[in-house]
Amino acid sequence: MNTATAPQRTLTDTVSADVITVRGLTRTYGTKKKTYTAVDAIDFSVARGEVYGLLGTNGAGKTSTLEILEGLAAPTAGSVTVLGMDPITQRQEVRRHTGIVLQDGGLPSQLTVHETMTMWAGTCSSPLPIDDVLNRVGLAHRLTIKVGSLSGGEKRRLDLACALVGNPSLLFLDEPTTGLDPESRRNVWKLLRELKAEGVTMVLTTHYLEEAEYLCDRISIMHKGTIHIEGSLSEIAEYSSARISFRAPEAPLPHLPGTAITRDGNAISISTDNLQADVLTILHWAEDNNITLEGFSADVASLEQVFLDIAGKDQ
Numbered sequence: 001m002n003t004a005t006a007p008q009r010t011l012t013d014t015v016s017a018d019v020i021t022v023r024g025l026t027r028t029y030g031t032k033k034k035t036y037t038a039v040d041a042i043d044f045s046v047a048r049g050e051v052y053g054l055l056g057t058n059g060a061g062k063t064s065t066l067e068i069l070e071g072l073a074a075p076t077a078g079s080v081t082v083l084g085m086d087p088i089t090q091r092q093e094v095r096r097h098t099g100i101v102l103q104d105g106g107l108p109s110q111l112t113v114h115e116t117m118t119m120w121a122g123t124c125s126s127p128l129p130i131d132d133v134l135n136r137v138g139l140a141h142r143l144t145i146k147v148g149s150l151s152g153g154e155k156r157r158l159d160l161a162c163a164l165v166g167n168p169s170l171l172f173l174d175e176p177t178t179g180l181d182p183e184s185r186r187n188v189w190k191l192l193r194e195l196k197a198e199g200v201t202m203v204l205t206t207h208y209l210e211e212a213e214y215l216c217d218r219i220s221i222m223h224k225g226t227i228h229i230e231g232s233l234s235e236i237a238e239y240s241s242a243r244i245s246f247r248a249p250e251a252p253l254p255h256l257p258g259t260a261i262t263r264d265g266n267a268i269s270i271s272t273d274n275l276q277a278d279v280l281t282i283l284h285w286a287e288d289n290n291i292t293l294e295g296f297s298a299d300v301a302s303l304e305q306v307f308l309d310i311a312g313k314d315q
Contacts, residue, residue, distance in 0.1 A: 019170055019201045020046040020069060024078035027064045038064040040225035041078065051192070051202045053212040056222030057311045062205050063103070063174070065222075069203065070100055070172055083170060096125050098170045099163030103178070105155065109148030113139055113158060116147055117165060124166035136191060137161045138184070152179035160188065164195075171195070171202045177211060189214055209303050219303070221310050228310045233303060240301035240309045242275040244282065247294040254285040266294075275300065 027039040039061040046052040056062045067073040068080055071087035071094060080087060085094050107116055117134065121127035134140045137157040142150065150158065156179050163171060173192075177185045185208075192202065192215055206212055212219055213233060220230040229239050247266045256278050260271040272278045279298045286293050301309075 017047055018045040019048050019050075019083060020044075020052075020203065021081045022065075022069075022078070023080075025065065025068065025075050025080060026077040027061070027068060027073070028076045037225050039068075039075075042222075042225075042227050044220055044227060044230060046201060046203060048201055049196065049199050050217045051196055051204060051215050053216035053219035054203060054205045054222065055209075055212055055219055055307065056205075057224075059224075060222035061225045062222055066172060066174055066203070066205065070098070071095070096166070097168055098172065099166055099168035100172045101159050101163045101174060101176045103174045105159035105162070107147050107155070107158065107162070110146060112144050112146050113150070114143040116158065117161060120162040121165050126167060127165050128167050130165065133161050133165050136164065138187060153181055153184050156180055157184070157188070160191075169200060171200055173202055173204045173206075175206055176204070177206070177208065185211070209307060213303055221307060223310050223313060228313075229306065234300075236303060236306050237300040240306045241271040241273050242298065242300045243305075244270040244272060244275070244279060244296075244298045246282075246296040248286070248291050251289065251291065254281050256281060 022042060022044050024041050024043065025039055026037065026041050029036045029038060042061075042065070044052075054062050054065065064073070068075050069082055069087060071082075071091040074088050082094050083097055087094050111119065113134070114130065117130045121130055131140065134143070137160050139154065139157055139161060142154060147155065147158065156177065160176060163173075176192075177188050180188060189211065196202065196215075202215075204212065204215060216233075218230065218232055219236060220227045221236070222228070229236055241260075246268055248268060249266060253261065253268070256270065256272065258273060259278060262269045262271075270278065270282075275298060282293070285291070
């Protein structure tokens with residue numbers, strides 16, 4: 001992809017430190033007799049220039065939350081401000097500064113890539129040059145190809161190009177790399193990193209946890225309509241127990257209070273909330289007893305482990 005830098009975004013006169021503020025956001029569906037709560041009184045904020053990951057299980061409420069932030073639906077209760085404005089009543093103004101990549105772009109299949117971008121640029125108040133945008137997403141060589149003839153990954157990159165052509169200061173990215181091959185996915189990540197360096201704020205939903213780890217400054221994990229945890233990767237890692245694993249001859253282990261130990265022959269796995277102290281205890285025990293620990297590893301909880309622990313709640 002071309003790495004040319006786009007012009008710096010400017011909205012400093014109307015944007016506070018928090019580009020997005022959500023307080024008590026609730027969204028319900030149904031009738032008075034039967035109501036389903038998709039989003040249940042959640043709070044969060046997104047700072048200017050931040051990449052904020054909104055993760056969760058299927059049906060957790062992520063899409064419902066995004067639709068409200070994007071001005072596509074009104075909340076049942078609570079308040080939302082985007083760029084210091086109401087995304088519903090002031091949607092026309094908010095829309096000028098935002099780009100959106102939906103889960104399914106649904107672009108007209110009979111238009112060419114260039115025709116699609118020309119059409120989309122025509123809806124923007126200050127569009128960037130089409131050729132520059134297509135260069136950035138790696139589609140400059142596909143100008144005359146109809147959308148319906150593009151591969152799934154190319155269509156996804158065209159969705160991203162449409163979101164970028166308006167030179168947005170805020171991007172909503174709903175599963176932006178679905179359908180991309182690993183190389184294309186990495187190229188999109190690189191582009192998003194470049195946009196962050198240019199000052200673009202992003203809200204990202206993804207099922208690729210590696211993507212969230214690579215791109216996001218902070219992450220929230222939703223489950224059954226609520227946010228169960230929010231923070232940086234290091235803060236989120238504290239939610240679940242750390243893991244110590246190794247192989248050793250069968251012998252009584254040292255006393256490790258508060259741990260959960262699993263043995264399968266010589267393979268030992270220890271779940272602990274006191275990683276450093278328990279590692280030292282095990283190493284001293286092995287040295288004192290002349291025991292070789294094979295395949296020794298000690299790791300804080302991964303984002304995947306935290307995600308699975310939250311997803312498994314109430315099941």
